[in-house]
Amino acid sequence: MIRPTRALLAVATVVASTAALSLTSLAGPGATPALAADRCDYVAPTRGFTILVRDDASVAGAEVEGTVAVGGALTWGSTFDVRHSTGLTPQDYDLPTLTVGPDALPVRLSAGSFDFAGSSGNLQVGSSADDAAAPRGYMLTGAETWTNERLSGDEVFVDAGGPAARVLPPESPASDAELDAWIAARLGPLDVSPLTSGFPQLEESAQALEDLTGESDGVSEVALQGTAPEKRLELVPGEVNLLSVTPEAFAGVTAVSFSGARPSEDTLLVVRLRGGNGTTFTIPRLNGANDAGNDNLFSPWVVWAYADDGPLVLNGTDRLTGTLLVPAADLTLNNPSSVEGQVIARTLVKPNGTGEIHHYPFLGCSPVEPPIPLSQVAGRKAVLDVEGEFDELPTEFAVAYWLDGVRQAPDLYLAADGTLLGPVTVPAGMTIELREILPSVDGGDWAEPQWSVSGAEEIPPTQGGDIAFVVGTGADIEVHASNTLVGQGRFSIAKTVTDEDGVGSVPDEFAFELWVDGERRDDLVVPSDGTVVGPVDVGPHATVELVEIAPGDPPGASWQEPTWTVEDAQEVPADHGGTAFVVGQGSAVSSVEVTNVLEADPPAPPLPGGFTITKVVAGVVAPGAAFTGGWTCDAAGAEGSSGEWGLAPDETVTISGFPAGTTCTVSEDPVDGYDAAITPADGTFVVAAGQVTSVVVTNTATDSGGGDDGDGDDGDSDDGGTLPVTGADGTGALAAFGAGALLLGAVLVAARRRGHSRRV
Numbered sequence: 001m002i003r004p005t006r007a008l009l010a011v012a013t014v015v016a017s018t019a020a021l022s023l024t025s026l027a028g029p030g031a032t033p034a035l036a037a038d039r040c041d042y043v044a045p046t047r048g049f050t051i052l053v054r055d056d057a058s059v060a061g062a063e064v065e066g067t068v069a070v071g072g073a074l075t076w077g078s079t080f081d082v083r084h085s086t087g088l089t090p091q092d093y094d095l096p097t098l099t100v101g102p103d104a105l106p107v108r109l110s111a112g113s114f115d116f117a118g119s120s121g122n123l124q125v126g127s128s129a130d131d132a133a134a135p136r137g138y139m140l141t142g143a144e145t146w147t148n149e150r151l152s153g154d155e156v157f158v159d160a161g162g163p164a165a166r167v168l169p170p171e172s173p174a175s176d177a178e179l180d181a182w183i184a185a186r187l188g189p190l191d192v193s194p195l196t197s198g199f200p201q202l203e204e205s206a207q208a209l210e211d212l213t214g215e216s217d218g219v220s221e222v223a224l225q226g227t228a229p230e231k232r233l234e235l236v237p238g239e240v241n242l243l244s245v246t247p248e249a250f251a252g253v254t255a256v257s258f259s260g261a262r263p264s265e266d267t268l269l270v271v272r273l274r275g276g277n278g279t280t281f282t283i284p285r286l287n288g289a290n291d292a293g294n295d296n297l298f299s300p301w302v303v304w305a306y307a308d309d310g311p312l313v314l315n316g317t318d319r320l321t322g323t324l325l326v327p328a329a330d331l332t333l334n335n336p337s338s339v340e341g342q343v344i345a346r347t348l349v350k351p352n353g354t355g356e357i358h359h360y361p362f363l364g365c366s367p368v369e370p371p372i373p374l375s376q377v378a379g380r381k382a383v384l385d386v387e388g389e390f391d392e393l394p395t396e397f398a399v400a401y402w403l404d405g406v407r408q409a410p411d412l413y414l415a416a417d418g419t420l421l422g423p424v425t426v427p428a429g430m431t432i433e434l435r436e437i438l439p440s441v442d443g444g445d446w447a448e449p450q451w452s453v454s455g456a457e458e459i460p461p462t463q464g465g466d467i468a469f470v471v472g473t474g475a476d477i478e479v480h481a482s483n484t485l486v487g488q489g490r491f492s493i494a495k496t497v498t499d500e501d502g503v504g505s506v507p508d509e510f511a512f513e514l515w516v517d518g519e520r521r522d523d524l525v526v527p528s529d530g531t532v533v534g535p536v537d538v539g540p541h542a543t544v545e546l547v548e549i550a551p552g553d554p555p556g557a558s559w560q561e562p563t564w565t566v567e568d569a570q571e572v573p574a575d576h577g578g579t580a581f582v583v584g585q586g587s588a589v590s591s592v593e594v595t596n597v598l599e600a601d602p603p604a605p606p607l608p609g610g611f612t613i614t615k616v617v618a619g620v621v622a623p624g625a626a627f628t629g630g631w632t633c634d635a636a637g638a639e640g641s642s643g644e645w646g647l648a649p650d651e652t653v654t655i656s657g658f659p660a661g662t663t664c665t666v667s668e669d670p671v672d673g674y675d676a677a678i679t680p681a682d683g684t685f686v687v688a689a690g691q692v693t694s695v696v697v698t699n700t701a702t703d704s705g706g707g708d709d710g711d712g713d714d715g716d717s718d719d720g721g722t723l724p725v726t727g728a729d730g731t732g733a734l735a736a737f738g739a740g741a742l743l744l745g746a747v748l749v750a751a752r753r754r755g756h757s758r759r760v
Contacts, residue, residue, distance in 0.1 A: 030701050049342070052198075052342070054072075054199045060078055060350060069109075071199075076123045100185065117160065141189060150176075222235060286321045300361070308329060312330070318336045339355065373539055377622040388587075392442075399435065439487060446483055455479075495593075542587055615649055663682045664684070674699040678695065
């Protein structure tokens with residue numbers, strides 16, 4: 001765990017110091033540096049053609065922005081364009097010329113012959129889309145292989161009944177009537193052999209380069225350093241640098257970086273391709289060659305030389321910078337990106353899918369205009385501090401950059417430990433735009449980068465960058481980017497339900513009130529299956545309170561109070577009836593687990609029951625007759641309960657409060673002159689829950705009781721009291737029935753049915 005205290009300041013320092021290289025205007029073969037004094041202008045025999053082929057050539061793929069001279073037959077595939085520039089090639093180059101009679105004709109394309117039968121599509125020489133000020137050149141050939149010719153506007157077409165060759169010349173025939181004469185003088189057949197006559201000297205130059213050693217004055221042999229995919233090369237300033245390579249030296253290498261001096265007018269680079277005949281090379285990118293967008297700074301000062309007679313195959317993954325001097329070999333050029341230089345070969349195959357070829361002539365040992373002064377840009381970043389605690393912090397930061405509005409690739413990567421990146425060479429006057437690509441940090445948010453620049457004119461970004469500035473001549477530029485990484489406070493929550501009784505009816509999700517620092521936020525909805533919700537961002541060191549919104553109880557069950565478990569947080573008192581805690585800051589995530597128990601409700605106890613005793617007398621009731629009896633109730637595992645009763649005719653007593661299942665028996669004391677009958681039979685019954693069993697005790701007089709007419713007591717004497725009525729309840733001896741008591745106290749109520757009077 002990384003535990004800084006306050007702020008992460010990611011400081012990127014980009015230093016640009018103008019390093020205008022020493023420029024010498026070289027006047028001719030005696031100037032230095034030299035490939036040897038007599039080999040100074042060793043590509044002059046090209047006459048300035050972009051592509052120069054001694055024998056046959058087959059071209060397809062992307063266009064040529066420059067000029068072409070082929071000594072043999074020219075075959076093209078699909079539609080193939082040869083034009084001045086689309087903006088990717090400097091406009092200010094001159095066209096080679098061929099003297100025809102008194103005229104020096106500017107040449108855009110020349111071939112010994114056009115192979116119409118072997119071609120497809122049209123060969124298009126010159127373009128109306130070129131800049132109006134760009135020079136136009138003629139299309140020349142040494143043999144008439146066409147059968148048809150026509151004029152269309154300013155364009156002249158020739159064909160053999162299929163693919164056509166078309167030219168937009170400097171001067172077109174005025175009409176169809178002038179077409180034949182114009183073709184004879186400005187297209188062919190003409191003697192075009194002088195254009196490719198320099199191959200013997202070019203082959204000597206290639207061999208001279210092969211034989212050159214570092215012992216010659218002004219020459220140093222250099223070697224690649226490092227490992228794939230990017231190797232380094234340190235040049236000797238002010239000398240011709242010889243780099244000898246075999247295919248193995250470039251195996252897996254996609255780029256070569258210069259650790260010191262770079263190719264320039266006084267520091268030439270000659271790469272000698274070795275490995276014998278039948279060799280294939282994969283050519284890497286030269287880092288810094290195209291740092292200025294379409295100004296390929298190194299191209300005029302780099303040559304790739306091959307002295308054997310091949311065949312030679314050149315592959316690549318990026319642009320190829322410099323002139324290819326392969327005068328004795330059959331060359332197959334498979335580079336999918338552009339070639340920034342000249343191509344010199346005995347034969348040439350440029351298949352479909354290959355890149356453009358842009359005119360950048362080799363200018364070593366030739367009088368040239370001084371190039372733009374160069375500047376060098378380096379970058380540095382330092383990580384100082386952070387807010388919060390993080391498991392891991394980034395070790396490098398990517399910076400996207402644009403040079404004069406052109407996005408460069410790959411991005412720059414600045415090490416967080418302050419390791420210097422660069423320098424990168426750029427010309428003075430260039431606009432540089434930078435944007436930091438902030439890495440993702442778990443648990444942290446980056447504040448907007450704060451940029452400042454000194455020593456340069458800051459301008460508004462136009463490409464979506466953070467900052468842009470113009471590199472001035474002689475300026476010392478420092479660019480600073482500071483970043484703050486703020487750790488976030490986070491928590492997660494999971495919900496589980498325990499339903500041991502198998503009640504079911506558990507909701508799929510539960511809702512929780514969320515309070516952060518005393519303010520209510522949107523409720524959280526959490527699945528009840530234990531799925532973790534979060535992390536939820538709430539801010540560093542925030543006080544969080546969660547209140548469960550309890551669901552309703554399902555039938556026959558009840559929710560118990562939830563159980564909360566909080567980890568990696570400090571619990572604090574809750575203000576809203578929930579659980580509260582304080583989160584941390586950074587990578588850690590406070591976790592909350594909430595468990596609810598759903599319990600089945602206990603079964604309700606059975607309702608108590610009871611019985612009534614009603615006295616019925618049939619026949620004459622003797623004055624003062626009293627009817628009494630008793631009752632007993634008992635149940636298994638409990639002590640019995642009993643009582644006595646006394647009732648007058650038509651009176652009823654109620655005895656209640658017995659658990660269901662209690663067995664009771666009602667009996668009557670014998671009474672002279674009366675028979676007794678009890679229903680239910682024998683006066684025995686079982687108490688039913690919530691029910692009152694009716695017991696009727698009937699007495700029938702056995703003697704009609706003929707009257708005495710004397711003066712006997714007529715029953716109205718005050719000595720004749722109310723018949724006794726007694727009762728009891730079920731809480732006495734049966735109090736321990738079953739698992740508990742015989743429940744409610746029995747209540748005895750005597751009521752005279754006729755008058756509804758009560759006696760107890």
